Amino acid sequence: MTVLNSAAIAAPIKLAPASPLFLREDEIRRGIELLYFGYTAMIRGADAILDTQGLGRAHHRALYFIARRPGLSVGELIGLLGITKQSLGRVLTDLTGRELVEQAVGTSDRRQRLLSLTPAGAALEARLFAELERSMARAYGEAGQHAVTGFWAVLMGLVPPDARPQVEALQG
Amino acid sequence: MTVLNSAAIAAPIKLAPASPLFLREDEIRRGIELLYFGYTAMIRGADAILDTQGLGRAHHRALYFIARRPGLSVGELIGLLGITKQSLGRVLTDLTGRELVEQAVGTSDRRQRLLSLTPAGAALEARLFAELERSMARAYGEAGQHAVTGFWAVLMGLVPPDARPQVEALQG
DNA sequence: GAATTAAGGACAGTCATGTTGACTTATCTG
DNA sequence: CAGATAAGTCAACATGACTGTCCTTAATTC
Numbered sequence: 150m151t152v153l154n155s156a157a158i159a160a161p162i163k164l165a166p167a168s169p170l171f172l173r174e175d176e177i178r179r180g181i182e183l184l185y186f187g188y189t190a191m192i193r194g195a196d197a198i199l200d201t202q203g204l205g206r207a208h209h210r211a212l213y214f215i216a217r218r219p220g221l222s223v224g225e226l227i228g229l230l231g232i233t234k235q236s237l238g239r240v241l242t243d244l245t246g247r248e249l250v251e252q253a254v255g256t257s258d259r260r261q262r263l264l265s266l267t268p269a270g271a272a273l274e275a276r277l278f279a280e281l282e283r284s285m286a287r288a289y290g291e292a293g294q295h296a297v298t299g300f301w302a303v304l305m306g307l308v309p310p311d312a313r314p315q316v317e318a319l320q321g
Numbered sequence: 322m323t324v325l326n327s328a329a330i331a332a333p334i335k336l337a338p339a340s341p342l343f344l345r346e347d348e349i350r351r352g353i354e355l356l357y358f359g360y361t362a363m364i365r366g367a368d369a370i371l372d373t374q375g376l377g378r379a380h381h382r383a384l385y386f387i388a389r390r391p392g393l394s395v396g397e398l399i400g401l402l403g404i405t406k407q408s409l410g411r412v413l414t415d416l417t418g419r420e421l422v423e424q425a426v427g428t429s430d431r432r433q434r435l436l437s438l439t440p441a442g443a444a445l446e447a448r449l450f451a452e453l454e455r456s457m458a459r460a461y462g463e464a465g466q467h468a469v470t471g472f473w474a475v476l477m478g479l480v481p482p483d484a485r486p487q488v489e490a491l492q493g
Numbered sequence: 494g495a496a497t498t499a500a501g502g503a504c505a506g507t508c509a510t511g512t513t514g515a516c517t518t519a520t521c522t523g
Numbered sequence: 524c525a526g527a528t529a530a531g532t533c534a535a536c537a538t539g540a541c542t543g544t545c546c547t548t549a550a551t552t553c
Contacts, residue, residue, distance in 0.1 A: 234502085
């Protein structure tokens with residue numbers, strides 16, 4: 150696990166706090182912009198690794214969720230990614246062809262194909278995760294523990310209530 | 322401006338707080354996943370409006386930043402979006418062709434083309450912004466004012482330090 | 494047991510949005 | 524005036540989404 154930078158602990162990022170009436174347009178725009186720039190900054194690090202493998206972000210997202218929930222079905226992965234069967238099909242064909250992902254016949258329902266990473270797939274996913282982790286760990290460390298709780302709460306608030314159980318189910 | 326939902330104030334979203342040792346892999350993955358789902362949830366609302374206009378997300382991003390910083394130059398917009406001149410060129414051709422965006426010769430440097438929205442462009446951007454705002458205001462309201470400050474701090478921490486002034490310059 | 498439904502795979506075509514590279518024009522700066 | 528910079532344009536290409544259709548296999552239902 151990444152070692153926390155002690156200088157970062159000593160000097161958390163200071164921003165003007167959200168105002169009591171925090172729904173002014175500028176504060177909404179601030180959130181939109183930080184979400185946009187923060188999100189793109191986080192994933193940028195992994196792109197270089199993907200490039201060397203001839204893979205794209207679509208492959209990364211599939212690898213990520215298969216690593217997170219090994220044994221999930223194709224249909225469950227489609228649901229998480231929010232894309233069509235055909236779009237995922239191409240990605241999965243690539244990943245199984247390179248022997249990064251394996252498919253097993255479902256146990257309770259033999260129509261299903263349960264997905265898991267091969268050792269090579271797990272190794273690649275670990276490298277990609279390390280890049281995301283580097284960004285995220287630095288941000289957590291600079292902002293402080295208390296800020297992280299707020300970060301999670303606002304992001305969960307952005308997810309439509311009916312989709313929240315699916316996100317929660319991913320954790321732990 | 323959106324009226325704050327008082328029920329949301331009374332019952333902010335409760336999540337397990339970040340642990341004292343908050344760099345465990347699961348907490349990093351929680352941040353990655355919430356950032357992914359939160360980001361995609363926020364922008365989804367605007368997509369339906371864009372569809373009816375035959376425009377895409379690339380057009381939306383350009384409209385957004387031109388609305389945010391009217392009179393910015395083409396080069397400045399390229400810097401914010403992180404895309405090439407050729408990619409932006411296609412988007413800008415569409416937007417000026419539909420008379421949503423106007424270009425004016427730069428005052429101090431006549432090589433520059435300063436971008437601004439036409440009344441029709443401003444009207445469309447306002448509709449798109451209202452969709453993002455609806456998501457963001459709900460999330461702010463549900464999470465509470467204090468959480469918003471933490472949300473901003475973590476996201477700013479994700480942005481590489483040398484890119485932060487550019488993000489700050491967008492505000493107010 | 495036969496018919497229907499569901500999970501998944503495969504193929505074809507299209508669209509949006511990004512990329513390189515090369516070239517032009519206008520303008521600014523040393 | 525020479526070189527650098529801002530912007531526009533044309534061409535070719537890659538990625539990753541989409542729709543639509545057809546097929547196989549397995550499960551469910553009548």
